[in-house]
Amino acid sequence: MYKGDYQLVGSEMSFFTRKLEAQLRFQNIPWSWRFKTEERKAELEARAGTHFIPLLATPDKWLLNDTIAIGPMLNERFPQHPVVPESPLQRACCYILEDAFNHWLGRVCVHSRWCYPDNVTWVGPRFGANMMLDRSIETPFSADELEQLAGIGPMMYEGFGKNVCQYNGVGPDQAEAVKGDFQNMLDALAAHFANNDFLLGQRPCLADFALAGASKAHFICDPEPTSWLGEHREMMFDYTERFFTDWDTTTDSWPEEDQLPDTLSVLLDYLQGTYFKFATANIAAGLAGEKYYEYDYGFGLTRARTQKRLNVARLHVQDELLRLGADTNITIKEVFAGRGILEHYLA
Known part of the structure; x- marks a missing residue:
């Protein structure tokens, strides 16, 4: 290269x-x-x-x-700083968790950004800083700049935000469900991060970047979702900011002998009842040629538009799992037994 x-x-x-x-x-x-x-x-x-x-x-x-x-x-x-484990179980979890966080967190991101007028007003100038002024959001705004960029948030809401929330089934009428699910996710993360710095232990993987990216751009950035963090505020700020400072190149390795942190099961429990309900229904409807689908992630039926990308991503993970021999790997099958997760990817 x-x-x-x-x-x-x-x-x-x-x-x-x-x-x-x-x-x-x-x-x-x-x-x-x-x-x-x-x-x-x-x-x-x-x-x-x-x-x-x-x-x-x-x-x-x-x-x-x-x-x-x-x-x-x-x-x-850049193999000197790997972000994908080589051992089969950890590698399988890396790709599965990345897929889940990539596609599940986006719902919270768009809802919390676009369904609250004060948040829309706040984010507009920050988009403008990058798009119009060609500079970082960290640079303070002058009063004239805030006035100049004031219309961007409402314009983006009308042209993008309102529709994307509706298509994803996370409009204003779904606020209670989105916030409740977000709290459930934070609780699961808190149980895991109590003894682990990252998703697979003491070293980040591809899935961590997805979680950190959503948090940096939305959860600890926008005023609305930041106000939802409650007792988990310090946890999410600490976790996220580790990724956006200078790294120590001696970062620890993933657990030896292809082990997983015990508390990863808590996150798998959460995703089993949320993301995989969503993805399975979404993909099945899309393959059947249906434009909309319904699913229940614990807060009643949600109706949303199908997304072709979800199956493309599923097949990407399927390819990785087949390379690992996940369909015959006893350890991988034991970890995911009864969850329907491997079946989702390998079907």
């Missing part, structure tokens, strides 16, 4: 941009921001073939999109 700096193209307010930033930082990859400004937008989208962010510009002149593909690629390019 060519030597040189990588450019992270996106927004500091973006879940997946922050996810990729967390990985770049942990792997000590030379990188810099290139905000997706209105001025650069047309050129970047024409070259990348997508309007989605983030994009990663590599020293060898590639412009890549989709963190699901970028993450493993960077793991291979």
Whole structure:
């Protein structure tokens, strides 16, 4: 590969941009921001073939999109700081947890950002800092700048936020369910992080970057979801900020002999009753050609629009699991026995 700096193209307010930033930082990859400004937008989208962010510009002149593909690629390019375990059980969990957090957390992100008018007002200038001013949200705003950028939040709500919440079944009428589920997730994370710094123990993996990205861009950033953290505020701030400071390259390894932290079962219990209810119903409806589906994650029926991407991601994980021989690996089968999770991917 060519030597040189990588450019992270996106927004500091973006879940997946922050996810990729967390990985770049942990792997000590030379990188810099290139905000997706209105001025650069047309050129970047024409070259990348997508309007989605983030994009990663590599020293060898590639412009890549989709963190699901970028993450493993960077793991291979920078093996001195691995983020995907080699042992079968840990590797399987890494990909399964990444898939779950990638797609489940987005619901909370869009609901908490766009369903609360005060939050919409607050996020607008922060989007404007990146898109219009080509600078970080950390730079203080002048009164004139706040006035200049005041309309961005409402404009983005009308053009994007309102619809994306409706399509995901997390509109204002679902506030009680979204907040209740978010609290359940925080409780599960608290049980796990009481004795572990990261999801697989004392070293982060791809799945951690997804959780940290959502938290950095939304949960500890936007005023509304930050107000939901309650007793878990310190836990989420501490966990998240580990990824956005300078890393010690002597970070501990994953547990020996392909072991998992005991408390990972608490997170699997949570995801079994939430993400995998959602994903199974979503994919089945999509494959049947249905535009909408219903599922229950513990708060009554939720109706949402099907997403083709979920099955694409499932097949990506399926490929990894088949390479590991997960369908015949006794240890992997024991950990996931009775959960329906392996069956979801291997069907």
